[in-house]
Amino acid sequence: MGQSPEKRAVLIAGPTASGKSALALEVAREQGGVIVNTDALQVYKVLRLLTARPSDIEMGDVPHRLYGVVSPAVRFSTGEWARAAERIIGDAAGRPLVFVGGTGLYFEALTVGFANVPEVSPEALAAAEAEVAGLDRDGRARVIASRDPLVAARLKAPDPQRVIRALAVLNATGRSLASFQDDAQRGLLDGFEIERIVLNPDRDVLRRRIAQRFEAMFAHGAVEEVEALLALDLDPSLPAMKAIGVPEIAAMLRGEIEQDEAIERAVIATRQYAKRQRTWFRNRMADWNWIVP
Known part of the structure; x- marks a missing residue:
């Protein structure tokens, strides 16, 4: 075109x-x-x-x-x-x-x-979630290998989100998610x-920006955001519940760590995430x- x-x-x-x-x-x-x-x-x-x-x-x-x-x-x-x-x-x-x-x-x-990939019905998604509920990494790996070996062969890590997504598509369509991806x-x-x-950006500049930005987030309401999220009583495997800063601040709110450690952990996690992003961009862009x- x-x-x-x-x-x-x-x-x-x-x-x-x-x-x-x-x-x-x-x-x-x-x-x-x-x-x-x-x-x-x-x-x-x-x-x-x-x-x-x-x-x-x-x-x-x-x-x-x-x-x-x-x-x-x-x-x-x-x-x-x-x-x-x-x-x-x-x-x-x-x-x-x-x-x-x-x-x-x-x-x-x-x-x-x-x-x-066609939209998945709530029923198909609920069935997939029930199938992996309470399973650890090895358990999820066994389930996806049994139900959808094509997807299992492509998964480097059988994390809950990817396994649930693949099972939900299989439940809804009868086809492997991998077959849709190959189209x-x-x-x-x-x-x-x-x-x-x-x-x-320069690596050192980015590291400083990450630290400064998270400290500013913490000072301007990040704790209140996590409190509001936790009040919804959501499945901890949901993407929003795993956003950087949420697990760290949640641990602080439970009294498991102090504020300085929560900030330090979140900054380290953000820097690791930025490193993964840059690697992806270099390989694919x-x-x-x-x-x-």
């Missing part, structure tokens, strides 16, 4: 705390664009601070989509994000789209395509003129425009 000047998108990836949101806002204002969240955790309600979701003031007069729209009680899959993004792309009406975030699979859905797809932005950017902010 040929490119059209009315179909433009800027993709801004980068590790956490690299300044992506600020750049996206600048680009969107210059081009009259719409910013679309491309981060797996910023879709959730409640955790604005801990997921570094922009505030209403920071969003300003620029339209922002897919920020804080999903209940933390929901497992919001990559396929569900892709379907939501597809609707936004269809409604763009010629306005440039600025996709910004740190979730590599979301960018792959935009550029090279993602498996078109040829086109990127959601097929036919768009695309600018691809990866922010690549080497041909993008890498910028040192």
Whole structure:
């Protein structure tokens, strides 16, 4: 499909705390664009601070989509994000789209395509959750190997979210999730003129930014966010419950650790996460425009 000047998108990836949101806002204002969240955790309600979701003031007069729209009680899959993004792309009406975030699979859905997995019914999901409830890593590995060996062969770690997702798809469709993933797809932005950017800050600068940002989060309401989340009495395996900062602050609230240790643990976890992000981007986005902010 040929490119059209009315179909433009800027993709801004980068590790956490690299300044992506600020750049996206600048680009969107210059081009009259719409910013679309491309981060797996910023879709959730409640955790604005801990997921570094922009505030209403920071969003300003620029339209922002897919920020804080999903209940933390929901497992919001990559396929569900892709379907939501597809609707936004269809409604763009010629306005440039600025996709910004740190979730590599979301960018792959935009550029090279993602498996078109049918929506899973609540009943199929509940059955999958019941099947792995209370199981440890080895137990989950045995279940997925027995039920869906194709997926099992691709899982480096049988974590609850991935195993439940695969079992739910199998329950709902009778097909392996792996078979959907193998179907040829086109990127959601097929036919768009695309600018691809990866922010690549100096390692020491990023480490300082991560520490400063989490300390600021802690000082401005992160503890209250976790208290509000815990009050919902959610399944601890849900993505929102595993967001960096939640387990650490929850341990502090239970009296297991002191505040300084909670901050230190969260900072270390964030730095490790940023390292994994950078590794993913280097392996999968080497041909993008890498910028040192």
